[in-house]
Amino acid sequence: MYIGVCVMITPILSNNYQSNYNPNFKGLEINKIPPFKNYINKTFDRFAQVSKTRWxxxxxxxxxxxxxxxxxxxxxxxxxxxxxxxxxxxxxxxxxxxxxxxxxxxxxxxxxxxxxxxxxxxxxxxxxxxxxxxxxxxxxxxxxxxxxxxxxxxxxxxxxxxxxxxxxxxxxxxxxxxxxxxxxxxxxxxxxLKDEFNNVAKGNMVKLPKIVKFVLKKIPFIFNSLExxxxxxxxxxxxxxxxxxxxxxxxxxxxxxxxxxxxxxxxxxxxxxxxxxxxxxxxxxxxxxxxxxxx
Known part of the structure; x- marks a missing residue:
């Protein structure tokens, strides 16, 4: 099962996150958690984008x-x-x-x-x-x-x-x-921040693929580098x-x-x-x- 998971996730590997909303946001300083780095950056980028508007x-x-x-x-x-x-x-x-x-x-x-x-x-x-x-x-x-x-x-x-x-x-x-x-x-x-991402990843603000949610649920230590x-x-x-x-x-x-x-x-x-x-x-x-x- 885990071999299948790795194969499916490989295409999203990236060390350089670029925000579509805010070009100045290059992502969090997360160096040890690919292949989920992009998803974590995307989550906090979305929150950052929401904060840019004074509602x-x-x-x-x-x-x-x-x-x-x-x-x-x-x-x-x-x-x-x-x-x-x-x-x-x-x-x-x-x-x-x-x-x-x-x-x-x-x-x-x-x-x-x-x-x-x-x-x-x-x-x-x-x-x-x-x-x-x-x-x-x-x-x-x-x-x-x-x-x-x-x-x-x-x-x-x-x-x-x-x-x-x-x-x-x-x-x-x-x-x-x-x-x-x-x-x-x-x-x-x-x-x-580890606890915060664990919470927001379970929510609906950032839609994660089912396979990613599965891995986050089954392998919670994927968040350890956020600690x-x-x-x-x-x-x-x-x-x-x-x-x-x-x-x-x-x-x-x-x-x-x-x-x-x-x-x-x-x-x-x-x-x-x-x-x-x-x-x-x-x-x-x-x-x-x-x-x-x-x-």
């Missing part, structure tokens, strides 16, 4: 005080949305999930402002206006740029919030900020900031047991909000839970 209109209450940030640091560019209507001297750096952009979570932005913070919502990887690869290094660059941008405005008191896969850049930012990071909040966090690209479980051990988690036990994207296991590895866990209702998205329940955190 959400800017909330009228946010628009007057919204500043688009496009700031160059060496060879890299920070793309972000800066909102600080009351000229606060403390900020929250926020990172959205896969397939989203800086306009996607405006309801949360308003809750952040209500808690007395300015907000810097950053693009990362190849999402939104960014064109870099989705790698640990590019995310670390974004974290450094976000911190430097706020320091240039004499803002040193920061918190960090990450939603879903945005937990990766949020965690890297918390670690990079060190003592200046007063807290980290993870909302519906995904443990690793070291973005891994919350590895980096969480470096974080010493007070950390809070918000998630739903009905999350269909990230199993609750996965989130609970992640919480056991946090050095300075201050609180977990486990919601009985809701799913993976930032719904009213998660917004209320965030508003009630002692930040």
């Amino acid at each position: 959400h209109a800017i909330d009228r209450s946010l628009e007057p005080n919204l500043k688009e940030v496009k700031k160059k640091f060496g060879d890299h560019v920070l793309h972000a949305m800066d909102i600080n209507p009351y000229n606060e001297k403390k900020y929250i750096i926020f990172f959205h999930g896969i397939g989203q952009n800086v306009t996607s979570n405006q309801a949360l932005y308003k809750r952040i402002i209500d808690k007395g913070y300015g907000i810097l919502s950053c693009e990362y990887g190849n999402f939104g206006n960014n064109t870099e690869k989705l790698t640990t290094k590019s995310i670390q660059n974004t974290a450094d740029m976000a911190i430097k941008h706020l320091k240039s405005q004499n803002i040193n008191d920061i918190g960090v919030v990450g939603y879903s896969a945005g937990g990766f850049p949020a965690l890297e930012t918390a670690v990079a900020a060190g003592e200046n990071c007063k807290f980290l909040v993870l909302i519906s966090p995904i443990n690793s 070291n690209i973005l891994n919350l479980k590895q980096t969480i051990k470096k974080n010493n900031a007070p950390t809070y988690m918000i998630y739903s036990i009905k999350d269909s994207v990230v199993p609750p047991t996965s989130t609970e296991n992640l919480s056991k590895q946090i050095n300075n866990l201050r609180g977990i909000v486990k919601l009985k209702e809701g799913g993976h998205s930032i719904d009213d329940g998660k917004l209320d839970a965030f508003s009630n955190l002692p930040l």
